[in-house]
Amino acid sequence: DTAVSQTPKYLVTQMGNDKSIKCEQNLGHDTMYWYKQDSKKFLKIMFSYNNKELIINETVPNRFSPKSPDKAHLNLHINSLELGDSAVYFCASSQGGSGWKQYFGPGTRLTVT
Amino acid sequence: GQQLNQSPQSMFIQEGEDVSMNCTSSSIFNTWLWYKQDPGEGPVLLIALYKAGELTSNGRLTAQFGITRKDSFLNISASIPSDVGIYFCAVPPISSGSARQLTFGSGTQLTVLP
Numbered sequence: 018d019t020a021v022s023q024t025p026k027y028l029v030t031q032m033g034n035d036k037s038i039k040c041e042q043n044l045g046h047d048t049m050y051w052y053k054q055d056s057k058k059f060l061k062i063m064f065s066y067n068n069k070e071l072i073i074n075e076t077v078p079n080r081f082s083p084k085s086p087d088k089a090h091l092n093l094h095i096n097s098l099e100l101g102d103s104a105v106y107f108c109a110s111s112q113g114g115s116g117w118k119q120y121f122g123p124g125t126r127l128t129v130t
Numbered sequence: 131g132q133q134l135n136q137s138p139q140s141m142f143i144q145e146g147e148d149v150s151m152n153c154t155s156s157s158i159f160n161t162w163l164w165y166k167q168d169p170g171e172g173p174v175l176l177i178a179l180y181k182a183g184e185l186t187s188n189g190r191l192t193a194q195f196g197i198t199r200k201d202s203f204l205n206i207s208a209s210i211p212s213d214v215g216i217y218f219c220a221v222p223p224i225s226s227g228s229a230r231q232l233t234f235g236s237g238t239q240l241t242v243l244p
Contacts, residue, residue: 021172050231058216060173060234072231107172117163117222119232121172 020044021122023108029128030098030109038093038125042106049091050109050119051083060107066091098129135236136219144243149206151238153219162195162202163220163232173218177204209242216240 021042030036042049048067062081065072071083080096088103095102108122136153143149151160161180165173177188179195179202186193190207202219219235 034229058167058237058239059235060218062231062233065231074231117161117178117220117232118175121174123170124172 020093021108021110021120023106023122023125025125026038026123027126027128029130031130032098032100034098035094035096036098036105036127037095038127040091040093040122041089042108042110042120043089044110044112044120045080045121046110046112048111048113049085050111051091051093052107052109052121054105054107054124056104063093063106064091095127100129103127103129134219134221134233134235136238137201138238139236140239140241142241142243143209145209145211147209149209149213149240150202150203151205151217152201153235154201156200157220158199158224159221160199160224161240162193163222164191164193164202164204165216165218165220167237169215171190178219206240209240211242211244214240214242 024039050065051063052060053063063077082094083091085091088113105124105126107124109119111119134155136154163178166176167173170207177186177193182195182199183197186194192205194203216237216239218237220232
């Protein structure tokens with residue numbers, strides 16, 4: 018069974034469109050995250066979320082918004098896509114109190130044309 | 131924000147050779163983590179270090195938490211083709227809340243030649 022899954026794996030869209038990436042974890046974890054990996058492979062946290070708080074990295078444009086329908090899902094919505102949004106987006110999850118072990122999904126490669 | 135300087139940026143080695151990489155910062159940390167990212171996959175945690183001076187092994191991998199708490203090292207012995215990938219160091223913030231946001235280094239791309 019896949020621990021952290023993301024859909025779609027690849028997403029190609031045009032500038033100005035709105036798109037969503039879905040993430041699900043079946044580990045029973047209480048915290049989920051979204052990361053962005055740019056073309057130079059640099060990984061940067063975008064959001065972290067548990068049932069108590071949402072922490073947004075200050076550099077993330079407000080066109081990006083996480084939405085959590087339940088504890089096992091944290092979806093990423095992106096409005097008015099821009100060329101610079103092209104990257105690989107990773108979802109991850111962890112359980113509070115178990116150290117810093119974060120489990121990552123396989124990533125979604127977003128290409129904005 | 132926190133910055134981690136990871137080196138080398140890339141390495142090309144022969145199968146069987148040993149590999150060393152490191153991560154440094156101007157800030158001190160209480161935890162150092164090492165992740166590996168296989169091509170087309172998400173990062174996977176290899177080793178976690180929680181105490182200054184700590185030396186921890188995971189198979190052929192050995193990582194050390196620097197005494198100054200500002201650096202960490204990862205060594206891979208007798209490399210094999212499946213060691214190919216990007217290795218990242220990562221640290222949590224000193225003052226952590228309930229959401230555990232990690233800062234990642236820039237990565238070391240390892241290529242193992244047969």
